Amino acid sequence: MSTFKRFTRSFIGAGLLAAGLVAPLMAAAETYPDKPIRMIVPTAPAGGNDFMARIIGQKLQERLGKPVVVENKTGAGGTIGTDFVAKAKPDGYTILFGYIATHGINPAMSKLPYDAVRDFAPITQVAEAQTVIVVNPSVPVNSLQELITLAKAKPGTLNYASAGKGTLPHIAGELFKQLTGTDIGYVHYKGSSPAATDTLAGHTQIMFGSLVTAISHIKAGKLKALAVTGSKRSPLLPDVPTVSEAGLQGFEVAQWYGLFAPANTPKAIIDKLNQETIEVLKNPEVATKFAEQGADVVTGSPADFGRLVEAEIARWSEVSKKANITADY
Amino acid sequence: MELIDNLVLGFSVALTIQNILYCLLGTILGTLVGVLPGLGPLATIAMLLPISFGLEPTTALILLAGIYYGAQYGGSTTAILVNLPGETSAVVTALDGYQMARQGRAGEALMVAALGSFFAGTVGTLLIAAFAPSLSEMALRFGPAEYFALMVLGLIAAVVLAHGSVIKAIAMIIVGLLLGLVGTDVTSGDARFTFGSSHLADGIDFVVVAMGLFGIAEVISNVAGPEEERKVLGKLGLWKLSKEDFRRAAPAAVRGTFLGSILGILPGGGAVLGSFSSYMLEKKLSRTPQAFGKGAIEGVAGPEAANNAGAQTSFIPMLTLGLPSNGVMALMIGALTIHNIQPGPGVMSSNPSLFWGLIASMWVGNLLLVILNLPLIGVWIKLLTVRYRLLYPAIVVLCCIGVFSVNNSEFHVLLMALFGVLGYVFTKLECEPAPLLLGFVLGPMMEENLRRAMSLAKGDPSVFVTRPLSLVLLLVAAGLLVMMLAPAVARRREQAFEESHEA
Numbered sequence: 001m002s003t004f005k006r007f008t009r010s011f012i013g014a015g016l017l018a019a020g021l022v023a024p025l026m027a028a029a030e031t032y033p034d035k036p037i038r039m040i041v042p043t044a045p046a047g048g049n050d051f052m053a054r055i056i057g058q059k060l061q062e063r064l065g066k067p068v069v070v071e072n073k074t075g076a077g078g079t080i081g082t083d084f085v086a087k088a089k090p091d092g093y094t095i096l097f098g099y100i101a102t103h104g105i106n107p108a109m110s111k112l113p114y115d116a117v118r119d120f121a122p123i124t125q126v127a128e129a130q131t132v133i134v135v136n137p138s139v140p141v142n143s144l145q146e147l148i149t150l151a152k153a154k155p156g157t158l159n160y161a162s163a164g165k166g167t168l169p170h171i172a173g174e175l176f177k178q179l180t181g182t183d184i185g186y187v188h189y190k191g192s193s194p195a196a197t198d199t200l201a202g203h204t205q206i207m208f209g210s211l212v213t214a215i216s217h218i219k220a221g222k223l224k225a226l227a228v229t230g231s232k233r234s235p236l237l238p239d240v241p242t243v244s245e246a247g248l249q250g251f252e253v254a255q256w257y258g259l260f261a262p263a264n265t266p267k268a269i270i271d272k273l274n275q276e277t278i279e280v281l282k283n284p285e286v287a288t289k290f291a292e293q294g295a296d297v298v299t300g301s302p303a304d305f306g307r308l309v310e311a312e313i314a315r316w317s318e319v320s321k322k323a324n325i326t327a328d329y
Numbered sequence: 330m331e332l333i334d335n336l337v338l339g340f341s342v343a344l345t346i347q348n349i350l351y352c353l354l355g356t357i358l359g360t361l362v363g364v365l366p367g368l369g370p371l372a373t374i375a376m377l378l379p380i381s382f383g384l385e386p387t388t389a390l391i392l393l394a395g396i397y398y399g400a401q402y403g404g405s406t407t408a409i410l411v412n413l414p415g416e417t418s419a420v421v422t423a424l425d426g427y428q429m430a431r432q433g434r435a436g437e438a439l440m441v442a443a444l445g446s447f448f449a450g451t452v453g454t455l456l457i458a459a460f461a462p463s464l465s466e467m468a469l470r471f472g473p474a475e476y477f478a479l480m481v482l483g484l485i486a487a488v489v490l491a492h493g494s495v496i497k498a499i500a501m502i503i504v505g506l507l508l509g510l511v512g513t514d515v516t517s518g519d520a521r522f523t524f525g526s527s528h529l530a531d532g533i534d535f536v537v538v539a540m541g542l543f544g545i546a547e548v549i550s551n552v553a554g555p556e557e558e559r560k561v562l563g564k565l566g567l568w569k570l571s572k573e574d575f576r577r578a579a580p581a582a583v584r585g586t587f588l589g590s591i592l593g594i595l596p597g598g599g600a601v602l603g604s605f606s607s608y609m610l611e612k613k614l615s616r617t618p619q620a621f622g623k624g625a626i627e628g629v630a631g632p633e634a635a636n637n638a639g640a641q642t643s644f645i646p647m648l649t650l651g652l653p654s655n656g657v658m659a660l661m662i663g664a665l666t667i668h669n670i671q672p673g674p675g676v677m678s679s680n681p682s683l684f685w686g687l688i689a690s691m692w693v694g695n696l697l698l699v700i701l702n703l704p705l706i707g708v709w710i711k712l713l714t715v716r717y718r719l720l721y722p723a724i725v726v727l728c729c730i731g732v733f734s735v736n737n738s739e740f741h742v743l744l745m746a747l748f749g750v751l752g753y754v755f756t757k758l759e760c761e762p763a764p765l766l767l768g769f770v771l772g773p774m775m776e777e778n779l780r781r782a783m784s785l786a787k788g789d790p791s792v793f794v795t796r797p798l799s800l801v802l803l804l805v806a807a808g809l810l811v812m813m814l815a816p817a818v819a820r821r822r823e824q825a826f827e828e829s830h831e832a
Contacts, residue, residue, distance in 0.1 A: 044659070045378060045660065046660045046662075046663025047663060048666075051663070051667055054379060071737065072375070072737070073738075075530060075531050075736060076513070076528075076530035077513075077530075079527050079530065080528070080530075080738075083527065156787070159784075164515060164518075165513075165515070165516075166518060185785075185787070186784075187473075187781050187784050187785055188518075188781070190515055190777070193653055194596075196652070197596055197650070198473070200469060200650065201469035201470070201471075201472065203473065204785070212666065215671055216651055216671035216672065216673025216674065216676075217651070217673055219673075219675060220674035220675050222674060325518070
């Protein structure tokens with residue numbers, strides 16, 4: 001309801017503005033879209049992001065009546081594709097499937113060719129996914145508190161597997177150490193699969209991994225799940241407590257995803273994309289498919305999403321400053 | 330007999346009309362993209378993935394797997410005919426395969442590659458069926474220290490790839506190692522040698538280097554020479570394998586199958602070593618090692634078998650642990666999750682028809698490939714009779730398309746051109762690019778695992794000799810090094826002795 005109000009208001013606002021100042025842009029917005037839209041996915045094909053982007057793209061295409069072409073532009077931890085959209089023409093025909101790395105963690109710790117806030121017009125958040133804290137079964141703990149006790153009793157003996165410097169599994173591990181005052185080593189891998197491999201094998205003991213990566217191993221008893229990091233338990237693991245239930249406050253960490261357009265895209269187009277995407281995500285079929293990827297649908301206004309981006313950048317800046325993490329791309 | 334029951338179940342799934350058709354489609358598509366230089370299975374599978382959403386999960390996987398091993402077959406075809414290896418493994422095939430083609434023996438080379446691959450594929454399929462679960466448990470024992478030791482062994486073996494000067498081979502390996510440094514350092518996150526460009530942040534892609542150093546450089550060399558020289562290539566020789574060929578190729582293929590199967594199981598990318606180690610082994614065992622690099626049939630049979638066996642067994646960590654050992658396997662995992670099947674230890678019990686159906690279809694696919702490829706050999710050879718001035722623009726265009734498809738980036742196409750020029754210079758200097766490529770592929774893996782092993786051991790280097798597997802691998806590497814140096818040392822001593830006599 002509030003979305004609808006905001007939408008009407010902004011639509012009128014945009015209309016008034018356009019009538020006086022930017023009549024040609026308004027004309028463009030009225031007929032939008034009249035050609036195919038490119039949705040850039042800055043991560044690899046067949047990953048979780050790609051999969052969600054393709055579902056949204058397909059349904060969006062049915063509603064807008066023009067093709068929505070999903071294109072993977074990978075590289076440099078998402079920076080290449082994101083930078084491409086940052087510098088694209090702000091006409092609504094190039095949009096980005098961004099996520100916590102491109103608009104939360106990377107801007108917090110790296111010098112980037114784009115500005116995550118100034119160069120983008122947020123459209124809407126689309127989903128968030130839980131992270132789960134897992135340990136190799138050889139680690140003699142059965143709860144998060146026991147893990148913290150063990151790490152304190154034997155400082156420097158445990159290692160967690162990170163999916164690479166500045167990835168969520170890394171920075172979540174650092175946040176965990178800061179919140180609990182424990183001394184746990186980290187080992188970097190190229191991506192979450194090899195990190196999970198070595199945690200399964202027991203070369204590393206702990207991982208702050210995505211639910212999708214870990215779930216089959218948890219169910220097979222090859223990894224022990226101690227807590228999920230969302231505010232609610234996951235329907236995929238109903239017996240595993242949340243971090244705050246397990247007694248650790250301030251550790252809510254979610255992998256989030258959303259759509260962005262280049263800054264200065266006409267507001268009417270942003271609002272249209274926002275409304276249409278929200279409609280797409282109301283489809284229960286979409287929610288089911290997202291749930292299979294361990295993700296829940298979350299939507300909001302462009303402004304809501306913009307606030308999330310700024311809050312996340314601030315949060316991860318603090319964590320990375322304390323842990324002294326920086327990286328270049 | 331559980332194994333037989335399982336295989337019966339598998340074949341009942343794989344031999345439905347629909348699955349046979351998709352398997353055939355996959356292998357044809359795979360052969361096609363394999364033959365087109367640079368356009369690899371990764372790009373093709375990524376493009377076809379959305380289509381597979383609409384299929385049954387088993388059928389989708391059969392299609393994608395068909396593309397994967399079809400491309401392995403096809404890739405060796407271009408490596409042999411025009412010296413264009415599209416993947417790491419085909420680099421080795423190009424060494425002797427292309428020389429055979431130049432001697433008018435392209436038909437024999439292609440035939441031995443096809444038969445060797447089929448044999449290896451059959452053994453690989455049986456291995457997966459019989460031992461997949463226990464093998465995957467073993468593969469997990471390979472930690473960072475073991476991978477490091479394995480890479481050291483691989484690099485030392487790389488010297489064997491060269492048939493000219495050892496010094497030059499070592500120099501090329503080092504150039505390869507240096508090129509491998511480009512990109513973001515995994516441990517520190519720092520950008521190395523990227524010149525501030527985010528296009529280099531992930532390092533240089535293998536396809537870029539291989540297409541440049543082999544494909545483009547070969548085109549430049551050929552265009553630089555007079556056209557008559559090429560005629561030898563077009564000779565339509567009789568391409569029946571002689572008894573002598575068979576006697577030399579068969580044991581090589583068996584050994585290659587064995588090596589490739591074992592290395593393919595390792596989820597950390599051991600598979601790239603398969604064809605290299607097979608080549609090295611054959612050269613060491615051969616009574617005529619000097620023939621290698623000049624068209625030795627063992628140098629095609631062994632590595633081709635190793636490569637295909639590894640391609641099959643690399644499904645083991647994917648299917649039983651849900652761990653991808655390469656980019657293609659990562660895509661397959663994606664395809665499975667899209668169908669709401671979580672790849673991992675549960676697949677075999679929760680989806681037995683998918684698991685065994687896929688395995689049975691691999692054998693069916695390998696059979697289809699042989700049936701498909703043997704008659705095609707004649708067609709491929711005819712292609713060589715096309716005038717080179719008509720052929721090379723096509724090669725260059727296809728290389729560009731292939732490289733572009735890797736990352737949708739024109740930057741990499743320019744980089745390939747640069748490597749083409751570099752490759753031409755190397756040819757003029759008589760430096761061989763194969764050791765460079767091996768250094769380029771193994772270097773980063775070796776460094777990563779070294780640093781990972783050290784940080785796990787809190788900086789204690791003894792970890793490499795206290796872990797038994799790692800120790801064994803390092804000892805083999807040391808032994809190999811001694812074997813290589815010993816003749817040189819002996820010769821120098823002899824020379825010194827003679828000189829002192831003369832004095």
